[in-house]
Amino acid sequence: MSGGAVRELVSTGCRVLAANGHSDLVWGHLSARDPDGRGVWLKRAGLGFDEIGPDDVQLLSWDGELLAGQGPVHLEHHIHIEVLRARRDVAAVVHSHPEAAVALAATGLALQPVGHEATFFTPPDVPRFDRTGDLIRTSELGAEVAGVIGPHNAALLVNHGVVVAESSVERAVFGAVVLEKACRAQLLAVSAVGADRLIASPDEEALAKRERCYSARQVSLGWQYLVRSLPGPAAAGVTS
């Protein structure tokens, strides 16, 4: 995949996040690993997810230096660089502040599979980064986030937001979308009966569902739908 294709994919992913509950003014970001190993393609700062086009995606070096692209760089680029540095199997990272996931993190509850969506992540429970709810503004903090994620595909940054780390932009964005849906459904059920009475899939079932509901093929179909559903003119990155 060329740099141009990565930029187009990241910008499409940003607009999918915007259209699916991840908008928070100009905050939140999406990155992809550079196919040539030069560093990380990251949404620029100062614009909302819904505003991002290919020209708004920057290439940062592994030291956070701006190699290509224009505009300000997100202060929290450390999340992306450190997660991608630590995990060779990860090719894309979402960081955002979706309402239900932020609320669930503040409840202290484990994510539980009320429907399909949570099985993309759990078991085991989505790890929590709770050293600080402040911005991830240094490489050390970024590395700590990466450490909390460990081998998992997401973490909740308590009192802050979410990180989803996946093997492709498509999967990272898809994961962020279903994570927010999962958290909202769980909060809805728990608010009615309390956490102790919640009926959720046991671990073995959840693992089996992950394979089936979210096979590579299903995730790809879900992603393509998300792109087709974007407002505005025909979007990039979808094979019709």
Add this chain to the structure above:
Amino acid sequence: MSGGAVRELVSTGCRVLAANGHSDLVWGHLSARDPDGRGVWLKRAGLGFDEIGPDDVQLLSWDGELLAGQGPVHLEHHIHIEVLRARRDVAAVVHSHPEAAVALAATGLALQPVGHEATFFTPPDVPRFDRTGDLIRTSELGAEVAGVIGPHNAALLVNHGVVVAESSVERAVFGAVVLEKACRAQLLAVSAVGADRLIASPDEEALAKRERCYSARQVSLGWQYLVRSLPGPAAAGVTS
């Protein structure tokens, strides 16, 4: 009703479901019994409810073989085939993952008539399929779902979604729409005061309401409204 008319009706029903809280990316389906007994007309896989036109409705044999139409077949077609096989009085089946119904199923609470909508289903309570929250991927599992539905017009698939089985596409889609409304209203009330303090229609009243609020004529009027309210150009299947 010809195959063409069935296809048109199923596609209209899919778009009604999309516009009324049943969209879940490319998942969820609607089917109708073939008027000539050849099998089941089912929404194709890989597209969202909102994207379905008449050409996206497939004819499957009673063995799940693709007899007409194009595109991939939903893995869970077994739900439709087995419910329609078991129930000669059923002509259409909805399966979807609406948020409030999924949450209500995870609370373990009985569906109770907070307003009119739940009386389309209860009493008795909507049966629960809880053998698995995983996909209904075999004819055996489909037959078990059909067994749980028994003579009823719906079931909640715990940690998964809903099935509505009715005597026509119009009624199945209408039922799915009011089921989700019923669940949301109940969760709203229960979250405020708890399940024990909920005021709901007693059974006798609910049964009387079902006859009156949801007479054949009222359901037909409701369906026609849903179709008129679809976004985009004038929809098929409504007599003005």
Add this chain to the structure above:
Amino acid sequence: MSGGAVRELVSTGCRVLAANGHSDLVWGHLSARDPDGRGVWLKRAGLGFDEIGPDDVQLLSWDGELLAGQGPVHLEHHIHIEVLRARRDVAAVVHSHPEAAVALAATGLALQPVGHEATFFTPPDVPRFDRTGDLIRTSELGAEVAGVIGPHNAALLVNHGVVVAESSVERAVFGAVVLEKACRAQLLAVSAVGADRLIASPDEEALAKRERCYSARQVSLGWQYLVRSLPGPAAAGVTS
């Protein structure tokens, strides 16, 4: 006000209700007293609130006979006829099934002024009609609803919906809009801390607020805004 003006006003009011949380497919109605005493102008059956134009408003006699207009008559016209018969000071009646008000009625909680809106109604608490949650399908039941309303401007029909009875179409529709807002805000607060900890305006304050927040002038301004905010081409019934 001529019959034509009443029809236009009722149809405008129906569309305002639709745009403010009172849509329930083809159910729910709005009526106005005939200025010449012949009976009641009522939205016709079979259409949703959003679909009503002046030609969709019927004149019914005090016996429920169709005197002018076309289309089917709502079975529950008894609510309108009996409330207007019992209350010479009432000129318009809304009956609808808004989600939060239906949920609040099912909690058994008194309506309490969490913000401004509830003071349009309480104190004293909005009376509850709980003889049946079924349709108001006879003049006797309509008269009972009127009896429960008594001198008040609204009642909650438990497990059914709301009735708002006011001195004009503008006020009845405005009241229905703020009733639903009041119920939603109360449910939001009560779901967080429980009904016992809710902080609400004491009665004396609520009464003073009713005079001030909802003076004739303020209600008129609110109504005019609601009409200006209707989707589609310029609406009737507003002096610019």
Add this chain to the structure above:
Amino acid sequence: MSGGAVRELVSTGCRVLAANGHSDLVWGHLSARDPDGRGVWLKRAGLGFDEIGPDDVQLLSWDGELLAGQGPVHLEHHIHIEVLRARRDVAAVVHSHPEAAVALAATGLALQPVGHEATFFTPPDVPRFDRTGDLIRTSELGAEVAGVIGPHNAALLVNHGVVVAESSVERAVFGAVVLEKACRAQLLAVSAVGADRLIASPDEEALAKRERCYSARQVSLGWQYLVRSLPGPAAAGVTS
């Protein structure tokens, strides 16, 4: 900044409030201090936040006399005059009735930082004005509100609404937007697990986050995004 520029900025701010959860028919207002010290520029009465253009912003003297502009004056202009009189460091005031903030005030709970947003305000907790939930209809009541705000940048008017007082229109509007988001997230979390189990940023962390998440630069970027996101033709007050 000229009077014309202030009018344009206030009108833009009103439309931002409308688009971000602060609409309440024709109620709620935004003001800015006159750069020449003559008094207060205030949104006129009788129109909703979404309807305000530059010509709908009035100049009031420090005695509440209409010096420029047309249309009725908001009865509650005392809030604006008295807060701006008491606080030379404040240049703009929002008063509105957003649903979640009104509900949170009615719970009696302290605002707690579930995510970033609340740190714009707390610690210390947003002060509560609870002498009355009625309108702020006299200069004495306005002065009392100003007294409750003290050195803070907001107050909750219990059973009424919110006041945000900031050093610019941009900051006041931005603050109002994040206050409502903060309250909604907190209610969502508290409804699930109760206030006692809520995980929120400790004070020191919240203060650090305020400096970082809501630096002058970040708030400016947030404001500019809000303006760019307004519906309709290109908005005033944003440097591209």
